[in-house]
Amino acid sequence: MAAKPIKVVITGASGEIGLMVSYMMAKEEICGAGQLIDLVMVENRSRMKQLRGAVGEIKTCNLTNVQNYITTDNLIEAFTDADIIFLVGGLFSAPGFSRNDVIGMNALEFKEIGLALSKVAKATVKIVVVVEPQNINLMVLSYFAPDLKPCNLTALSRVDHNRAQTMLARMLNISSDKIVHLTMWGNRSITIFPDIRHAKIEIKGKLLPAYEAIKDDFYLKYKFTEELQNREAEILKKRKTSGCFQTVAIAAVQHMRDWIHGTKPGDWTSMIVMSDGSYGIDKGLAYSFPVRVSAAGEWEIVSDLDINYYEREKLDERVNEIKAERMFAYGILELPEAKIEVQKDEEGAVDQARATKWSFGHAEPLPCSILGILEQDRLGTM
Numbered sequence: 417m418a419a420k421p422i423k424v425v426i427t428g429a430s431g432e433i434g435l436m437v438s439y440m441m442a443k444e445e446i447c448g449a450g451q452l453i454d455l456v457m458v459e460n461r462s463r464m465k466q467l468r469g470a471v472g473e474i475k476t477c478n479l480t481n482v483q484n485y486i487t488t489d490n491l492i493e494a495f496t497d498a499d500i501i502f503l504v505g506g507l508f509s510a511p512g513f514s515r516n517d518v519i520g521m522n523a524l525e526f527k528e529i530g531l532a533l534s535k536v537a538k539a540t541v542k543i544v545v546v547v548e549p550q551n552i553n554l555m556v557l558s559y560f561a562p563d564l565k566p567c568n569l570t571a572l573s574r575v576d577h578n579r580a581q582t583m584l585a586r587m588l589n590i591s592s593d594k595i596v597h598l599t600m601w602g603n604r605s606i607t608i609f610p611d612i613r614h615a616k617i618e619i620k621g622k623l624l625p626a627y628e629a630i631k632d633d634f635y636l637k638y639k640f641t642e643e644l645q646n647r648e649a650e651i652l653k654k655r656k657t658s659g660c661f662q663t664v665a666i667a668a669v670q671h672m673r674d675w676i677h678g679t680k681p682g683d684w685t686s687m688i689v690m691s692d693g694s695y696g697i698d699k700g701l702a703y704s705f706p707v708r709v710s711a712a713g714e715w716e717i718v719s720d721l722d723i724n725y726y727e728r729e730k731l732d733e734r735v736n737e738i739k740a741e742r743m744f745a746y747g748i749l750e751l752p753e754a755k756i757e758v759q760k761d762e763e764g765a766v767d768q769a770r771a772t773k774w775s776f777g778h779a780e781p782l783p784c785s786i787l788g789i790l791e792q793d794r795l796g797t798m
């Protein structure tokens with residue numbers, strides 16, 4: 417008898433990245449050779465027409481990997497019995513939006529997602545958060561779905577891992593699979609910290625430390641990080657587009673493939689996971705670590721890298737940044753853990769245009785208090 421189809425859910429499935437992830441999951445045998453999937457594509461009600469159009473197109477691509485195509489705007493229906501969930505549906509940072517705008521808006525989305533998962537998630541589900549800011553969204557989701565265990569929860573830092581790997585390979589004109597033991601530490605933001613010191617490069621069959629192979633310590637320690645951080649902006653400027661959609665979709669699918677089948681023997685990847693206290697990072701903080709995955713699909717943090725004084729400082733800076741962003745999100749959600757006071761708009765005035773924009777995906781415009789705090793942040797008074 418054929419194996420039961422694996423239920424793969426993609427939220428934001430009619431968006432740029434969600435649609436590309438859907439195509440790849442329908443086309444590639446990510447869940448295993450010959451393994452059928454049920455592809456569940458989730459969208460906001462207002463985008464269901466576009467989603468049905470997109471599914472109509474995928475169905476005519478002559479792909480044999482999918483047993484059933486399901487479209488829905490109902491998170492409970494989507495998440496029930498789901499084996500794999502790509503959380504791609506959320507708000508993208510538009511021109512003029514600050515990072516705190518994006519944190520606030522997506523915190524509200526991820527509260528809803530967490531609540532839905534808390535009702536129906538399978539104990540073995542594999543979830544990857546693609547929506548920015550990935551670290552914060554993962555912690556909000558986990559807060560509202562407390563029964564989910566760290567083994568269920570990851571977020572995407574593979575985009576930067578892939579970029580760094582490719583940049584190093586290009587310096588030596590070699591294939592990127594010759595670069596191993598690379599790590600992206602911390603927060604998926606412009607401050608993500610690439611660790612090249614532990615990376616190794618295969619040259620003529622021998623693994624050499626990256627610093628020894630490249631022989632440009634100043635570039636690797638200072639300029640490389642800057643170039644990595646600016647890479648996305650550079651591409652967007654040249655392409656005149658608002659996002660590196662292909663880069664993100666491919667990274668999300670690679671992340672999931674490694675999680676299902678294991679990382680390359682002798683190597684690891686970078687994933688945002690809930691810290692178990694490794695490297696002195698607070699337990700429960702969503703942080704990008706070096707992560708090794710067994711062939712059975714169980715991930716663990718690679719916990720025995722030596723960390724020097726410079727790296728310690730960088731790791732701790734990212735902890736503080738993530739904690740501050742988490743506090744901001746908790747403030748928006750009015751959680752008891754928040755130490756900041758959510759300011760009420762005493763005048764009761766609401767900028768309806770912004771309220772509607774930020775309430776994208778929600779039945780009601782966001783409350784005044786939230787608009788108040790976001791406005792303050794934009795004015796730089798927080």
Ligand SMILES: NC(=O)c1ccc[n+]([C@@H]2O[C@H](COP(=O)([O-])OP(=O)(O)OC[C@H]3O[C@@H](n4cnc5c(N)ncnc54)[C@H](O)[C@@H]3O)[C@@H](O)[C@H]2O)c1
Pocket residue numbers: 427428429430431432433434458459460463504505506507508509525546547548549572575659660661664777
């Ligand atoms: N470097 C990165 O890792 C990176 C880069 C770009 C984008 N992203 C993230 O990927 C996400 C998707 O980007 P995109 O370019 O595809 O955006 P997009 O605006 O094209 O698509 C997002 C889709 O999500 C849907 N959506 C919003 N909330 C939803 C919800 N709760 N449930 C279901 N659907 C929902 C929207 O209707 C929209 O169709 C963005 O939110 C962004 O944060 C990450």
